[in-house]
Amino acid sequence: MRSITLGLIREGKTPPDKRVPLTPKKCLEAQTQFPGLRIVVQESPVRCFTDQEYRDLGLEVRADVADCDILLGVKEVPLAQLIPNKTYLFFSHTIKKQPANRELLRQILQKNITLIDYEMLTNARGERIVAFGRWAGIVGAYNGLLTYGHKHGLYALKPAWQCIDMEDMQEEFFKVKRLPPIKIAVTGSGRVAQGALEVLDRMGLRRVSVYDYLYLDYNEPVYTQLRSSDYNRRRDGRVWDTPDFHKHPQEYESTFGKFLPVTDLLIACAYWDPAAPKLFTEADTRRSDFRINTIADVTCDVDGSVPTTKRSTTIQEPAFDYNPATGELEPPYSRPGNITEMAVDNLPCELPRNASRDFGRQLIDNVFPHLLSDTPDDIIERATITKGGQLTERYQYLADYVAD
Incomplete structure (x- = not known):
């Protein structure tokens, strides 16, 4: 696989969410299993696994993760924290045209962000492959x-x-x-x-x-x-x-x-x-x-x-x-x-620590082999809501939702 830097972002939604996509041990496991993968952790005062727990296992923890190729979170990213031209994975809660997240999807499009929604990651039978x-x-x-x-x-x-x-x-x-x-x-x-x-x-x-x-x-x-x-x-x-x-x-x-x-x-x-x-x-x-x-x-x-x-x-x-x-x-x-x-x-x-361990297991087993592949993958494409500043074909029904 190609060299990829993956950033675990700080959860910014209020009230704060303590869950993480990858625990410290799961970060090490992922880096071992996928040569070329490097994981960087953004500093966070609320995460259920402390910054020091990541540092203790030799992982880099810093304030800025803007140079990472792929950014992983859990809940919706606050508008001011969205980094243009990046690939994000999180639960966006936009696929049902939820009114509260309309502006979030608009900003994602304007900032040319590729959004992959965990909720839409499914296998060939339509069953979700990662969930809490x-x-x-x-x-x-x-x-x-x-x-x-x-x-x-x-x-x-x-x-x-x-x-x-x-x-x-x-x-x-x-x-x-x-x-x-x-x-x-x-x-x-x-x-x-x-x-x-x-x-x-x-x-x-x-x-x-x-x-x-x-x-x-x-x-x-x-x-x-x-x-x-x-x-x-x-x-x-x-x-x-x-x-x-x-x-x-x-x-x-x-x-x-x-x-x-x-x-x-x-x-x-x-x-x-x-x-x-x-x-x-x-x-x-x-x-x-x-x-x-x-x-x-x-x-x-x-x-x-x-x-x-x-x-x-x-x-x-x-x-x-x-x-x-x-x-x-x-x-x-x-x-x-x-x-x-x-x-x-x-x-x-x-129970954020237990839930995070379980979620990380699913990511490593069910998602990373497709996400980190060198070739396009149907599983990732089905879950990609936006790309290149546009809604993908599967999510064109959201066009009126984000229209001015």
Whole structure:
């Protein structure tokens, strides 16, 4: 491969994100695995791995990385920090025409920046090859159980962001000894859901089939995993077809109503298309048999699949109450009849060291062989939103989004 200098940029977004694309050890591994690669680290006061941890392994750490060929970050780069004529990799959050990042994409085009978006790095089957989703699920499930315990006065757990790492957090949830025989529903089957299931399994909670969850009673806490086919059906009564559901979600309706009378804690981890049905309605929360009292909306789609998610929350203030009688939000744990919800929109940031290690592994294994190749690669091209001051062909639909 050709000689390439890769710069790890300082995260500049507010509030600051402590995650990094590559940990110190992953930097060394990448340089060993890819001859010709040199990694430079930009100084940062907020990174979960300190500047000294990089220096201790012989990596160069300095204030300016403008001479690097490729710049890697995590979150959106502040406009004033964009360096013209560079290649960047980060989560731009522009592909859905998010209003908050319209000017970011405009500036990227004006500054002749090549933008490769992590979210769009996929294999030939369209599956993402690098993501923080597993850690969103892990922290989301932990936060859901923390919220449930606080709401009912059962136990008090240290917030995930105060834990040093996953092992420290695991010591916390091993303290949970007083869970009543509740039923927990986890929606989804992707990385996020798998992360949530990992926590429930490590806690020793019993997993049951969807049928048994619906129709049997237990004297211990149990959980089930719900896939799309478990809580949706075609409007015309035709047989379930998963690929068709993903292509034409508007042709389906929710059957989640059957889970409302038997579920205490909902952990929502399923990707949601705006054309797809919501899990339930606000009117459903006023049903006499609506049993859900705690929700961990890990997907955190405001006004999305969970209709009570009227806003996102922060790591420091992770929960709010939804009052079914008024439809209004209230302070968390305000009154017993409210639904208490956790809707943090940057959950992996609560365990930044673990999340960063995992992300770096995916970068080295799944992305660098293509990114650092001497020849053009379909995987990189599919994820390249801008090049040469223009939107690439695949992203021409964003033209009206960035038009003056």
